Amino acid sequence: MNRWVLIAAAVVTLALPPLLPERHLATYVLLGLAATVTAGVSMLMGYAGQVSLGQASFYAIGGYAAGLLTVHGVPTVAGLLAAPVVAAAAAVLIGAPLLRLRGHHLAFATLAMQLILLSLLGRGDWAGGAIGLQGIPTLPVGGDLGYAYLAWAVLAVVLVISRNIVASRSGRGLRAAATSEIAAAAGGVAIGRYRLTVFALSAAFAGLAGGVYAFYLGYLSPGSFPVLLSIEFVVMAVVGGLGTIAGPVVGATVIVLLVQALTMLGTQPGLPGYAPSVLSYAVYALLLVVTVLFLPRGIVPAVTRRLSKKDGPL
Numbered sequence: 225m226n227r228w229v230l231i232a233a234a235v236v237t238l239a240l241p242p243l244l245p246e247r248h249l250a251t252y253v254l255l256g257l258a259a260t261v262t263a264g265v266s267m268l269m270g271y272a273g274q275v276s277l278g279q280a281s282f283y284a285i286g287g288y289a290a291g292l293l294t295v296h297g298v299p300t301v302a303g304l305l306a307a308p309v310v311a312a313a314a315a316v317l318i319g320a321p322l323l324r325l326r327g328h329h330l331a332f333a334t335l336a337m338q339l340i341l342l343s344l345l346g347r348g349d350w351a352g353g354a355i356g357l358q359g360i361p362t363l364p365v366g367g368d369l370g371y372a373y374l375a376w377a378v379l380a381v382v383l384v385i386s387r388n389i390v391a392s393r394s395g396r397g398l399r400a401a402a403t404s405e406i407a408a409a410a411g412g413v414a415i416g417r418y419r420l421t422v423f424a425l426s427a428a429f430a431g432l433a434g435g436v437y438a439f440y441l442g443y444l445s446p447g448s449f450p451v452l453l454s455i456e457f458v459v460m461a462v463v464g465g466l467g468t469i470a471g472p473v474v475g476a477t478v479i480v481l482l483v484q485a486l487t488m489l490g491t492q493p494g495l496p497g498y499a500p501s502v503l504s505y506a507v508y509a510l511l512l513v514v515t516v517l518f519l520p521r522g523i524v525p526a527v528t529r530r531l532s533k534k535d536g537p538l
Contacts, residue, residue, distance in 0.1 A: 237380075241372040249368040253440060255480045256375030260433040262460040262472035263382050264426025269458075270467025271390065271398040272422040274323065278334030279430055279457045281341045284449040286311040286431025287438035288351055291360040294439075300363050304435045311431020312424040319423040323416065338454060346446040356445030363439045371440050378436060379473070382429050387469050389425070394418060399467075452504060456483070459508045463515050465522025474523050482507060 244252055265279050286307035294303040322333050346354045365374050389395050397413040438444055456479055464475025486507060490500030519526045 234380075237376050238373075241369055244372075246368065249372050251480065251484060252372050253368070253375045254437075255476055256372070256379045257433040257437055258457070258460065258480055259473045259476035260375075260379045260382050261430045262457050262464070262476050263379070263386055264429035265457045266461040266464070266466050266468065266472050266475075267386055267389070268422055268426045269461055271395065272419045274419060274423070275327070275331040275458070276334045276423075276426070277331045277451075277454050277458065278336075278338035278341075279426070280449045280451070280453040281334070281338040282311040282315060282427035282430035283434040283437070283453070284341060284345065284444075284446075285314050285427075286434030287444050287448075288345065288357065288434075289431070290435035291357050291438040291444050292351070294361050295357065295359055300361055300439060304363065304432075304439065307435030307438075308428035308432040311434070312428040315424040315427030316420065319420050319427075323419050323423060335451065335454070338449075338451060342446045342449065352445070354446065356443055356448075358443050360438050360442045360444065362442060363436075371436070375433075375436055375440075378432055382432070383469055383472075385425075390467075390469075394421070398422060452501065455505075455508060459511060463511055463519075463522060465524035465526075468522065468524045471522055471524045478523070479511075 241249065241252060261279060261283055265276065268274050268276055289310035290300075290303040290307040293306055294300050298306075318337060322330060322337070325333055345351045351357055363371075363374070365371055398418050400413055437448075441448075460475035460479045461472060462475070463478055464473070465471030483504065486503045487500050490503050515522065
């Protein structure tokens, strides 16, 4: 059953971009990138048991790393490959002290990290300041259609890596640590090292997506990575289903399409300029409440459980 679902998903992914109108290709690209970042959030929260409200920081770090390197003459492919490495290295440096925190303390610390990063990018002339980094070259992938395939190819690679890690010995150790730190430590699980590794890996996923994002837009600014974006990634992970492979894709699809609808609604004549942001915060809060109450494990686990009941004995 799972094999046929994966085959069907691959066929749809490959066949859909040429059928989309030009104006919808951008949404398709951004959806693939959002799902890539969310895959890291889902692993971090679902298996390492850590909540990060600053995942957009690593999205920004990867984007700016790729953009700055290529603006200064580095080939675009090398810049794209450097993006996840730089983001992971930053996560190791930041995560070593931060991951000593737990629960809401860690969440607020990662949120503060993003605010500090945005302040540095906005004030740093080396990053274009508040005006932004301009003149980022494009990847030789053949326009928007090529970027659509690239974004979803990156997502496929990330999901395969996530699946292999979850099925490995390290993945079992992470699940044990998320359930009970004391029991996992007694069983010989190096909890601190495992969590730092997952933190760095989730940052690498975000950095890779950020690199593609930078080349796709050709321009970056601190406003491209607001705090609301990190909240979006958390909501995507929770709605889709934490610790699942398909959850990030489902959650990202729901949220990205919802954001598009809210943006169209919020920009109607007569509404204030801040209407889209207010609507987004309200709907995210409502989605989290509804998910926690009625789908506590997310959409994908709920659907999987329902299908398994239907396939079982009558």
